[in-house]
Amino acid sequence: MPHSRRLSRFISCLLPLLLVLTQTACGDDTPEPSRDAGVQALDAGNDAGLPPADAGTDDAGTEPVDAGTDDAGSDDAGTEPEDAGTEPEDAGTEPEDAGTHEEDGGTEPVDAGSGDGGTEPPECPFGPPDAGVSNPGDPTVVQDPNADILDRLRAVPGLTVDENPYGSTVPAGHRFFVMEYDQPADHARPECQRFKQRMTLLHHSTTAPVVFHTSGYQVSLSTGRRELTTLLAANQLSIEHRFFDKSRPAPADWSQLTIQQSADDFHRAVQALKPIYAQRWVSTGVSKGGETMVFYRRFHPEDVDATVAYVAPLVRGEDERFPAFQEAVGGVEQAACRETIHTFQRAVLNRREEMVALLRAHAEANGLTYNQLGFERALEHAVIETYFAFWQYSIPDYCYAFEVEGATSDHLLDVIDWVVGLATFSDSGPYGIEPYYPYYYQASLELGWPKPYEAHLGSLIQHPGTNIAPVYSTPGVPVVFRPQAMQDIEDWLVAHGERVMFIYGDLDPWTAAAFPLGNAQDSFVFTVPGGNHGSNINQLPSATRAQAQDIVRRWANVASLKHAPVPPPEADQLEFGPHLRPLTPPPTAP
Numbered sequence: 001m002p003h004s005r006r007l008s009r010f011i012s013c014l015l016p017l018l019l020v021l022t023q024t025a026c027g028d029d030t031p032e033p034s035r036d037a038g039v040q041a042l043d044a045g046n047d048a049g050l051p052p053a054d055a056g057t058d059d060a061g062t063e064p065v066d067a068g069t070d071d072a073g074s075d076d077a078g079t080e081p082e083d084a085g086t087e088p089e090d091a092g093t094e095p096e097d098a099g100t101h102e103e104d105g106g107t108e109p110v111d112a113g114s115g116d117g118g119t120e121p122p123e124c125p126f127g128p129p130d131a132g133v134s135n136p137g138d139p140t141v142v143q144d145p146n147a148d149i150l151d152r153l154r155a156v157p158g159l160t161v162d163e164n165p166y167g168s169t170v171p172a173g174h175r176f177f178v179m180e181y182d183q184p185a186d187h188a189r190p191e192c193q194r195f196k197q198r199m200t201l202l203h204h205s206t207t208a209p210v211v212f213h214t215s216g217y218q219v220s221l222s223t224g225r226r227e228l229t230t231l232l233a234a235n236q237l238s239i240e241h242r243f244f245d246k247s248r249p250a251p252a253d254w255s256q257l258t259i260q261q262s263a264d265d266f267h268r269a270v271q272a273l274k275p276i277y278a279q280r281w282v283s284t285g286v287s288k289g290g291e292t293m294v295f296y297r298r299f300h301p302e303d304v305d306a307t308v309a310y311v312a313p314l315v316r317g318e319d320e321r322f323p324a325f326q327e328a329v330g331g332v333e334q335a336a337c338r339e340t341i342h343t344f345q346r347a348v349l350n351r352r353e354e355m356v357a358l359l360r361a362h363a364e365a366n367g368l369t370y371n372q373l374g375f376e377r378a379l380e381h382a383v384i385e386t387y388f389a390f391w392q393y394s395i396p397d398y399c400y401a402f403e404v405e406g407a408t409s410d411h412l413l414d415v416i417d418w419v420v421g422l423a424t425f426s427d428s429g430p431y432g433i434e435p436y437y438p439y440y441y442q443a444s445l446e447l448g449w450p451k452p453y454e455a456h457l458g459s460l461i462q463h464p465g466t467n468i469a470p471v472y473s474t475p476g477v478p479v480v481f482r483p484q485a486m487q488d489i490e491d492w493l494v495a496h497g498e499r500v501m502f503i504y505g506d507l508d509p510w511t512a513a514a515f516p517l518g519n520a521q522d523s524f525v526f527t528v529p530g531g532n533h534g535s536n537i538n539q540l541p542s543a544t545r546a547q548a549q550d551i552v553r554r555w556a557n558v559a560s561l562k563h564a565p566v567p568p569p570e571a572d573q574l575e576f577g578p579h580l581r582p583l584t585p586p587p588t589a590p
Contacts, residue, residue, distance in 0.1 A: 124192030126185075126251060134182055135160060142275050149175065149203055149276075156272050158182035160196075168223045170202075171570070176223045177201040181272065183242075185249040186256050187264040195242075195249040197265055202229070202236040209234045209280040209556040212270065212304060216288030217439065217576035218245035224571030227536050228284050228308060231549060231566050232556050235277060239269060241292065243438035254477045257438060259446055259485060262292060263299035270303050280556045286310040286573050287510065287533065288439065291447070294500065294515065298492045306499035306555035310573065311533050313513035314490060315448030317483050318468060322388075322450035325512035329391050334507075337399035341390060342456055344402035345383050348412050349460035355379055358413050359422065368426040372433055372475065378425040381467045382416050384454050385579055389420040391507050392533045393574075401586035414587040424579045433472055436578040441477065443469035446485035450509070472578075494518020499555055501548065503540075505531025524551060534573045538566075 137157030141147050153161045164176045179199045184190040198219050211234045213226055219240035229236040240247040242265055243257045270281065281304040283293040290312030297307050330337065348355055356375050363370060370378045390398075401415055416422060423431040433440070443449045449469035454461050473479060493500070497520030504511045505528045517523050526548050528535035537548045553560045 124189065125253065126193045126249075128192060129194050134158065139275075145206070149206070150177070152276050153177060153179070153201070156276075159272065166221060168221070170223050171225065173204060174223070175203045177203065178221060180246075181269050183265050183268065185253060187261055187268075193249055193253070195247065197242065197247045197269070198240040198245070199269065200236075200238045204233065204235045206277055207279060208232075209282060209558065210273075210277045211236045212266075212281055212283040212293075213238045214241060214266075214285045214289045214292055215576050216241050216285055216290075216292040217436070218247075220571070220575050222571065225567075225569060226284065226571050227538060227569040227573075228282060228552060230569055231537075231552060232282070232558050234282075234556070237269075237273065239266060241438070243441075245435075248438075254441055254474060254479075257441055257445070259292075259295040259442075259489075260299055263296040266296045267300040267303055270300075280305045280558075282306045282308065282552065282556050284308045284310070285312070287312060287577060288447075290502075291515075294493065295489060297497070297500065298489050301496070301498075306501070306552070308501045308503070308537075308552060309515070310503045311505060311508055311510055311535055312502060312515060313510045314486055314515045315443075315450070315513045316486060317448050317481060318451045319448055319513055320451045321512040322509060323453040323455065326387065326391065326453040326509055327456075329509065330396065330507055334396055337396050340399055340402045341387050344404055344412070344415070345387060345457060346460060347404040347407075348383050348416070349380070349457060351409055351412070352376075352379070352460075354409050355413065358409055362413065362417075362422055363426065366423070368423060368429065368432075370426055372427050373425055373471070377463045377466060380461060380463050382420060382422060382425055383457075384452055384461075384467050385420045386416050387453060388450070388509050389579055391509050394419070394532065395530075396507075398586050411587065418587050420579050433578075436472075437474040439578060440469045440472040441474050441479060444473045444479045444481060446482050448481075448486060450512075490516065493520055496520075498522050500524075501526070501551065503535055503537060503548075504528070505533060505535035507531060508533045508535065524548070536569075536573055538568070 135154070135156075135158055137159070138155040141155035142152055144152065147155075150161065150163055153159060158181055160180045162178050164170060165178055168176060170176045177200065179201060180196040181199060182194055183197045185193040185195055200219055200221060202223055202225065209232050211226060211229045211232065213229075213236060215238075217240075219238050225236060228234065242248070242262055243252065243254075249256070274281075283296065283304045284290070284307065285293045287310070290309030291314065293307050294309055294312060294314075297304070327338075356379055359370075359375055359379055362368070363375075373381065390402075401418070404412070413422070421431055423429060424433075426432040428434040447469075452465065452467040454464065454467070470479065494516055495518065497517070500515075500517075500520055500523040502515050502517075502525045504514055504525065507530060510533060511527070514525070517525060526537070526540055526544055528539045529541070531539055537545055537552075539545075540548060549566065550560050
């Protein structure tokens with residue numbers, strides 16, 4: 001409340017006392033309604049000279065701000081329709097409204113917490129950007145079809161571009177670019193903190209479609225083409241997820257790591273490049289990358305023409321569907337294999353003291369630390385994950401590796417290392433917990449996590465219920481799970497989704513949380529028999545494979561050549577992720 005108003009109210013209260021009047025007390029006066037920060041948008045033209053709205057087509061720090069889309073200081077950043085008390089009526093309750101479009105009325109800056117009637121904008125928590133956009137761009141060059149592609153890219157506002165800076169081998173007829181794009185840390189406050197989001201582009205032709213890809217983690221700097229890229233003879237744009245590797249604001253406000261902020265990142269990047277690449281766009285990703293692209297479609301459904309999500313889960317909190325799936329994975333045919341792994345797990349935990357000592361020696365020999373979990377809990381989690389990871393990444397033919405008769409404890413530890421990787425339970429390093437803090441934080445906040453499959457191990461488990469995302473999440477960063485986030489995604493897909501394809505493997509534990517299609521239009525689910533977490537279209541039975549390929553070609557407006565072979569993909573389906581097993585054969589039993 002302004003000082004003058006407070007003084008006026010104070011005098012109005014004090015005067016009756018001085019006159020010894022006993023009528024109505026000041027506390028009974030009806031107060032003037034105050035403006036609710038996050039409910040009412042302020043007038044950008046009358047408020048401290050804040051920047052004009054940005055439709056997301058360029059990077060000038062002027063993006064539209066969604067009234068109530070995201071409040072950096074709240075537990076619920078307003079990404080779900082259930083948050084009805086902190087958003088305007090249209091804030092995300094319909095699939096067309098991502099909270100950042102100009103159409104949603106959220107084109108004016110918001111007072112996110114001022115108690116003085118909303119006349120002053122709140123200060124940026126980490127201060128304003130040090131400078132404006134690093135590259136103001138040149139729209140004339142961007143629109144010039146005769147300009148060299150490197151010149152056109154460098155003319156995109158906010159985009160910095162290097163051509164093949166690491167000397168990678170580039171496929172014939174292509175050019176390769178490593179890029180950074182200037183993004184707001186909070187899309188509701190583009191005038192505040194910003195960061196550089198890393199992308200790569202494998203350019204083929206401006207008349208070809210674009211495959212828009214994310215791993216959901218960091219971005220690979222390789223030039224390998226993905227399955228859809230070779231199928232469609234397309235350009236390939238890959239984007240790093242916010243908060244991973246190089247694409248993290250500094251200092252990091254973890255409350256900005258939400259699925260909607262990520263979707264808004266992707267939206268701005270796509271809109272920036274569409275003036276150059278005007279043909280069809282198909283988004284894709286594997287596992288976390290696949291689900292991330294579905295989240296993106298929910299908030300910006302018209303940005304791309306279709307989505308192909310490989311082995312993508314939609315997890316419900318601490319999801320109990322996972323233990324049930326693992327209990328029966330593979331059906332009667334794999335019953336013996338399931339029991340062999342169970343026996344292996346019990347053997348390891350029955351030798352707990354010796355196995356912990358071996359893990360300590362392994363850590364010392366390999367320069368690993370286990371401070372976040374501790375050695376006892378790290379061993380238990382590794383044993384639990386051994387079962388999950390085998391079905392996720394391996395094949396039943398390798399089940400013989402778990403035979404315990406005559407096996408030494410050293411061999412048992414080698415088997416665990418082969419299946420899940422002992423380093424993945426350590427604190428840091430390329431395979432440790434620390435590089436994947438953003439994933440564990442996201443899982444703890446919105447994505448959910450599998451309920452541990454451990455009941456069959458009974459009292460051998462001394463730390464029950466701890467092999468969960470919050471235990472692995474960023475130390476010192478509080479997080480409260482939002483179940484409405486994934487429910488909102490499901491509600492959108494089954495009611496409004498269109499042109500979405502899901503590929504699953506029937507042995508992959510993540511298939512327990514497969515996306516439901518509901519009434520999604522022109523959408524499909526294909527399952528690879530005997531497939532694991534590396535399942536793709538090429539592994540489908542021939543008739544189904546041809547059907548899926550023709551659907552994708554139709555979506556991308558690419559002619560179907562019935563008798564022309566499809567070049568194989570050049571990039572690994574799974575490049576990043578926690579507990580990503582080493583690509584080595586099973587250890588030989590002594």
